[in-house]
Amino acid sequence: MSSGDSKRLAGKVAIITGASKGIGASIAEKFAFEGANVVVNYNSDERGAQAVVDRIQATGGGGKAFAVQANVGNANDAQHLVERTVGEFGKLDILVNNAGVFDFAPLAEITAENFDKHFNTNVKGLLFVTQSAVSAFGEAGGRIINISSVVAQMPPPNSVVYSATKGAVDTITRALAIELGPKNIQVNSLSPGFTETEGATELGMPPEAIAFMVSHTALGRAGKPLDISNAAALLASDEAGWITGQIIEVSGGIRM
Numbered sequence: 001m002s003s004g005d006s007k008r009l010a011g012k013v014a015i016i017t018g019a020s021k022g023i024g025a026s027i028a029e030k031f032a033f034e035g036a037n038v039v040v041n042y043n044s045d046e047r048g049a050q051a052v053v054d055r056i057q058a059t060g061g062g063g064k065a066f067a068v069q070a071n072v073g074n075a076n077d078a079q080h081l082v083e084r085t086v087g088e089f090g091k092l093d094i095l096v097n098n099a100g101v102f103d104f105a106p107l108a109e110i111t112a113e114n115f116d117k118h119f120n121t122n123v124k125g126l127l128f129v130t131q132s133a134v135s136a137f138g139e140a141g142g143r144i145i146n147i148s149s150v151v152a153q154m155p156p157p158n159s160v161v162y163s164a165t166k167g168a169v170d171t172i173t174r175a176l177a178i179e180l181g182p183k184n185i186q187v188n189s190l191s192p193g194f195t196e197t198e199g200a201t202e203l204g205m206p207p208e209a210i211a212f213m214v215s216h217t218a219l220g221r222a223g224k225p226l227d228i229s230n231a232a233a234l235l236a237s238d239e240a241g242w243i244t245g246q247i248i249e250v251s252g253g254i255r256m
Contacts, residue, residue, distance in 0.1 A: 007033075007034045007035030007062070008034045008035065008233060008236075008237040008238070008239070009031055009034040009035045009036035009063070009094075009233065009236055009237060010034070010035030010036075011035065011036075012031075012035070012036040012037070012063075012093040012094055012236070013036065013037045013038075013039075013085065013089040013090075013091050013092050013093050013094070014028075014031050014036045014037070014038050014039070014092075014093065014094035014095070014096065014236065015038075015039045015041060015081065015082070015085055015092065015094070015095050015096065015129070015133065016028045016031070016038060016039070016040060016041060016096040016098055017041040017070075017072050017081075017095075017096065017097055017098050017099035017125070017129055018041065018042070018043070018072075018098045018099030018100060019040040019041055019042065019049065019052060019096075019098060020040065020042040020045035020046075020048035020049040020051075020052060020067075021045065021048045021052075021197070021198045022195075022197035022198050022225055023098060023147060023192065023195060023197060023225045023228045023229065024041075024096070024098040024099070024147075025040075025048070025052045025225070026225030026226055026228065026229040027096055027098060027225075027228070027229040027232045027233075028040050028052050028056065028065065029052065029055060029056055029229070030226070030229035030230065030232065030233050031063065031094070031096075031229075031232075031233060031236065032056040032059075032062040032063040032064075032065055033059065033062045033063075034062070034063075034233050034237070035062060035063050036062075036063045036093075036094065036236075037063040037064045037065070037089045038056065038063055038064070038065040039065070039066060039067075039068055039081070039084070039085045039088075039089075040052045040053055040065055040066070040067045040068070041067075041068055041069075041070055041072070041081055041099065042067060042068075042069055042070075043069065043070070043071050043072070043099070046067070046069065049067035049069075050067055052065070052067070053065045053066060053067050064089075066088060068080075068081050068084050068085070071125075072099045072121060072125030072126070072128060072129050073120035073121050073124050073125040073128070074128070075128045075131075078125070078128035078129045078131070078132050079128075079132045081129065081132070082129070082132040082133055082135075082136050083132075085136070086136050091136070091138060092133060092136040092137060092142065093137070093140075093142050093143065094142060094143045094144075094145070094236045095129065095130065095133040095142065095143070095144045095145070096144075096145045096147065096232060096236075097125075097126040097129060097130065097144065097145070097146045097147060097169075098147040099121055099122075099125055099126075100121060100122045100147065100165075101117055101118055101121045101122065102118070102162045103162070104156075104158040104159050104162065105158055105161075106157075106158050107160060110160070110161060114161060115161055118161045118162055118164075118165050119161075119165055119168075122162075122165035122166070122168075122169065123165050123168045123169065123172070126146060126169060126172065127172065130144060130176065134180065134183070134185060137183070137185060139184075140184065141183055141184025141185045141186070142184075142185050142186075143185070143186050143188075143235065143236050143240075144176070144180075144185060144186070144187040144188070145188055145189070145190060145232050145235050145236060146169050146172070146173050146187070146188070146189040146190070147169075147189075147190055147192070147228070147232075148166045148169045148170050148173070148189045148190065148191045148192075148247065149162075149163075149166040149191055149192060150191050150192065150193045150249060150251050150254055151163040151166050152166035152167040152169070152170050152191065152247075153191070154254070154255075154256045156256070166191075169189060170189055170191075170247045173187050173188060173189040173245065173246075173247060174245050174247075177244045177245030177246075178245065181244060181245075186235075186240070186241075186243065186244040187244055187245065188235050188240075188243060188244060188245070188246045188247075188248060189246070189247045189248065190228060190231055190232060190235070190248055190250050191247055191248065191249045191250065191251065192223055192227075192228050192250050192251060193213070193217060193223055193249070193250070193251025193252055193254040194210065194213040194214070194217070194222050194223060194251075194254065195222065195223035195224065195225060195227070195228060196222045196223065196224060196225075197225060210222065213254065213256075216254055216255055216256055217251065217252040217253060217254045218252060218253025218254070218255070219252035219253055220252075221252065222252075223250070223251065223252060227250060227252075228250055231248065231250045235248075
């Protein structure tokens with residue numbers, strides 16, 4: 001791995017929303033390893049977020065980190081998150097919109113509460129944090145990486161609300177890439193396939209369902225959070241300076 005000034009994100013400042021566990025935690029740790037100063041956002045899991053910060057600090061030689069509580073679906077919280085970041089590190093270069101909620105239910109069981117829970121975090125939260133981040137990016141511009149899902153294009157049964165939010169994320173990505181391009185702000189979306197995270201475990205997915213998805217994956221395995229964070233680090237780096245408005249599938253070649 002690279003070291004010192006050769007680290008790809010040296011001197012950058014990044015916010016990762018929903019970073020107390022899973023893919024978000026992996027992205028925070030990867031970015032810090034690559035030299036970025038990282039803000040680990042969480043909504044309710046303070047212990048998990050602090051554990052991510054502690055792991056980053058324990059490795060040494062990378063970027064600094066601290067945790068900030070914010071419900072991204074609340075515009076005031078979103079603004080506070082960005083203001084805390086700039087207050088601590090003096091600037092903002094990268095935003096990773098990872099915060100998300102998901103559960104599955106058949107059409108007959110969908111409620112207004114279930115709908116609002118998903119769209120408030122997965123869509124409205126993404127927009128609020130992005131709005132605040134754009135105002136904080138300097139003249140050099142910035143990078144926005146939205147974490148979507150292959151369900152936007154390959155929705156499974158009983159996932160209509162969650163899949164709809166990820167379809168919205170992809171549309172927002174394309175629209176904002178055009179709108180923000182003149183400000184030198186690049187906007188891309190990563191679409192993971194099935195990835196082994198705490199969230200997937202908590203959902204209690206049946207082993208046969210996991211086996212079915214893996215069997216439809218070209219590389220023959222489930223994803224790991226590091227698979228996604230590696231791709232995010234590339235998009236955040238100067239190596240991706242000519243990439244924007246893209247929905248990039250990181251799924252091992254899943255085809256349902």
